[in-house]
Amino acid sequence: MTVISFPGLGIGEFSINPVAIPFGPNGGIRWYALLIVTGMILAVIYCSYRAKSEGISVDTMIDFALFTIPVGIIGARLYYVLFDWMSNPDHYKTFLDVIAIWEGGLAIYGGIIFGAITVIIVAKVKKMSGSTLLKITDAVAPGVMIAQSLGRWGNFCNGEAFGTPTDLPWGMTINGSAPVHPTFLYESLWNVLGFILINLCYKKKRFDGQIMLMYVSWYGLGRMFIELLRTDSLTNGGWLRVSSLVGLLSFVIGGGLLLFFFIKNKGRKAFTPVSATASETNGESAEATIDEDSATEDVATENGECSDGNLSEQEAQEENQESQPKETQETQENTNNSEENKNGNID
16 A cells, blocks of 8 residues: 655545555456556547558558567566566565566666667568658557556556655655655656657658657657656666666657758658548549459440441342342343243244
8 A cells, every 4th residue: 555645735644545446366357557558548549540541551560569568568577577687686586576577666668779670670670661660650659658657557556666855845754754856746747748749740740750759859868867867777786777877868869850851851841641541442442443444445345346246238139139130130040041041942
């Protein structure tokens, strides 16, 4: 049970049970897991919606999600265990300790890195172009922010991911501690704000990959500073805060690429949404038109064959007409001969 209060805001102590649905020897299903799964579901729904405007079908996005989500979770855990082991090697004595994600311990940067690699591999297998791959990353990036903003509340329920002591009015106490920075809340709000701003900019995007770079830069900037306030940061076993360094690199590299491509695409027409359904419908209409044209050609061919048949009958009639006078003439000649023979016998 986690006891929390916000004395500066006049919010007294209240208790949160990290376990949402108790059962079994491990305590049951935690709020941490439920919130992360809910965030993933909402992210997939958003990505599917946004993909339509990029001309990408929902089925394609589901294919990516089926591979990216599980690999991303594995990557997030491996990243966390790797760097946490450097500081706390005695904490991981059994394999169960390594996979115990229900107790917390997922590093978002590990999920992003492994997830990005998976997206690239799936795109290669599907033989997608680089432009299509960038469109997919644009559709996915804001969805990741949804999952992140909601997942941080799982840390709140676990009583973790908090910061150093503070005198600020929104300082939070955990189990009777002195007020500390609610860094889980900082990051959640930072992601919500970024999600809103990026979506406002989506209609004005100038190049494929822009939204993805905006996400990388925005999140990197916020995480770099927020991580400096936390007391449970992952380190290299010393003073270096790994996630703060990765955040700095993300901001510098992502921001630099964003500026470069903005200059390169200066004056380019803004993004025009494309309906994947409409594209498929247009394709079906085109096929239907081709089928109609083929059917018309077939009918014309059949008519042509019928015309040839009619012409053949006319030619046969003409031949009969031509042959009839000849037969009549021969019959007349035979008649005359008969009359001559008759007259000769009388004489």
